[in-house]
Amino acid sequence: MMSCSPSSSSSEEEDESFESYRRGGYHAVKIGDQFAGGRYIAQKKLGWGQFSTVWLAYDTKDEKYVALKIQKSAAQFVQAALHEIDILSAIGDGSPSHTKFVAQLIDHFKHTGPNGNHLCMVLEFLGDSLLRLIKYTRYKGIPLKKVREICTCILIGLDYLHREHGIIHTDLKPENILLISPINPSRDPLSTGASPILERPEGSISPSPSHMEKRLKRRARRMSMSLSMGRGDSIDEYPKRNIEEIDVRCKIVDFGNACWADNQFTDLVQTRQYRAPEVILQAGYSYSIDMWSFACIAFELATGDMLFNPRAGQGFSEDEDHLALMMELLGKFPKKMATSGAKCKDFFDRFGDLKRIRRLKMCPLKKLLVERYKFSEKDANEFSEFLLPLLDLSPEKRPSAQQCLQHPWIKDIDYAPFDIINNGNSLENLNVGMRNLQIAVGK
Structure with a gap:
């Protein structure tokens, strides 16, 4: 239950290492500790x-x-x-009706402790990540109606980032999208009515190194009580709730790796399973990499499985396996994509075939949905028609978030529950410039 993923590369271990509590590392916090002159209490x-x-x-x-x-x-x-604060500050300057689907920075300040000066960010408190929601369904997939609602929130957030601010998130994944409230109501301090802790419990002292080490070791033995966001978390702690009862409104979080489209910092972005082909091939990137990641997330929500989960093998790399998985699902790379990237020659021969993986098992998306995930023909057809344009191997052909909001699979969603109607206004403002857009869907 985090309002921001603390880092785009969160560990799957239960707790941070004790060794990181040193000069230059983490700040040791105790319940009741005060920050910013007593305004914020842990x-x-x-x-x-x-x-x-x-x-x-x-x-x-x-x-x-x-x-x-x-x-x-x-x-x-x-x-x-400082970079993340810069991005979040820019995001917060937008209209309230649009920023509702992107995490908001409330405050930031410097805190001095024994390990140095720590920059602190205060963000709105949100609920569980989409990864926890996927796990809550025991990786069986979420009903498509709920998937459509989640996709609507993400697309509105992406449209705001892309069009209004020129920001590419670059690390969109289930861990970095949070529900507005926890799945388990007992974990929500707003709904439980529990009184906040306003001072340190009597006899409480700052944790010593030996005390912290013992505490971390104890936690390592209690995996079922983990608060981490890794895939190994237990879901038995959650009370059984009908998925239809869960509020799936959500927000995009963690802008530590975000960049402006005209000021990129690195060629290697995105978490592996959600990485677009142009990033692997180092062919340059833009907003369309977020749309690729979004499509991967939508598939994972609906099926419980990652769309691409590559592995290195004998004689080939993880990158090459990733490209092979894409080709098995989407077909051969266009000539431009197979020849224009800085790393294309590492993977493709002059005919556009992979150098080290010669046998591919082709399986189109619709067939995959019907045969492996038992989708009805109607659902598989509609869902694949929504996803395939987003998974176009040519980045320039992928639809924008704005265009996706007008796709038939999305646009019939009842927007009222998402509370994006501001002061009695309809969706007119959101739909400006959208009415005449048409999306060419894959056949």
């Missing part, structure tokens, strides 16, 4: 990542719960935090 730990820990905190000024992200203090982590 309540409990929500999660952690390679760059930071995230805590549920109580804002004594505005009298509400927030997520407090505390960055490591070394220079490179400070620089990363």
Whole structure:
């Protein structure tokens, strides 16, 4: 239950390493600790990542719960935090009706501790990630009606990032999209009515290194009580709820790796399973890589399985297996894509075939949905027609988020529950410029 994923490369281990609590590393936090002159008071730990820990905190000024992200203090982590603050500040300047599907930065400040100066970000408190929702269904897939609702939220958020701010997220994945409230209501401080902790429990002292080491070891023995976001988490702690009862409105979070389209920092972006082909081939990238990741997420929500999960093998790399999986699902790469990237010659021969993986087992998306996941012909046809344009191997042919919102599979969704109607206005503002757009869907 984090309002931001603390890092785009969160570990699947249960807890951060004790060794990272040192000069330049994490700041040791105790329940009841105060930040920003006493405005924010730590309540409990929500999660952690390679760059930071995230805590549920109580804002004594505005009298509400927030997520407090505390960055490591070394220079490179400070620089990363400054970049994320810059991105989040720009995002927060937009209209409230559109920013509702993107995490909001409330405050930021510097906190000095024994391990150095830590930049801290205060974000809105949100619920579980889409990964936890996928796990809650025991990887059986989420009803398509709910998938459509989730996709609508993500697309509105992406449209806002892309069109209004020129921002590419670059690390869209289920862990980086959070529900607005926890799946388990007992974990929601707003619904339980529990009083916030306003001071340290009596006798509480800052954790010593030996105490912290023992605590981390104890937690490692209690995997079922984990608060991490890794795929190994237990779901038995969740009370059984009908999936239809769960509020699936959600927001895009974690902008630590985001960039402006005209100011990119690195060629290697995106988490492996959600990585677009142009990134693998180093052929340049733009907003369309977010659309590729979005399609992978939509498939995973509907089926419970990752669309692409490559593995290195004897004589071929993980990258080459990834390209082979794409070709098995989507066909041969267009000549331009197979020849234009900086790494194309590493993978393709002059005929556009993979050099080291010669045998491909072709399986079109619709066939996969029907035969493996038992979709009806109607559902498989409609869902594949929505996804295939987003998975076009030519990035320039992929539809934008704005266009996707007008696709028949999405546009009939009842928007009212998403609360994007502001002050009695209809969706007129959102639909400006959309009415005449047509999407060419794959056959």
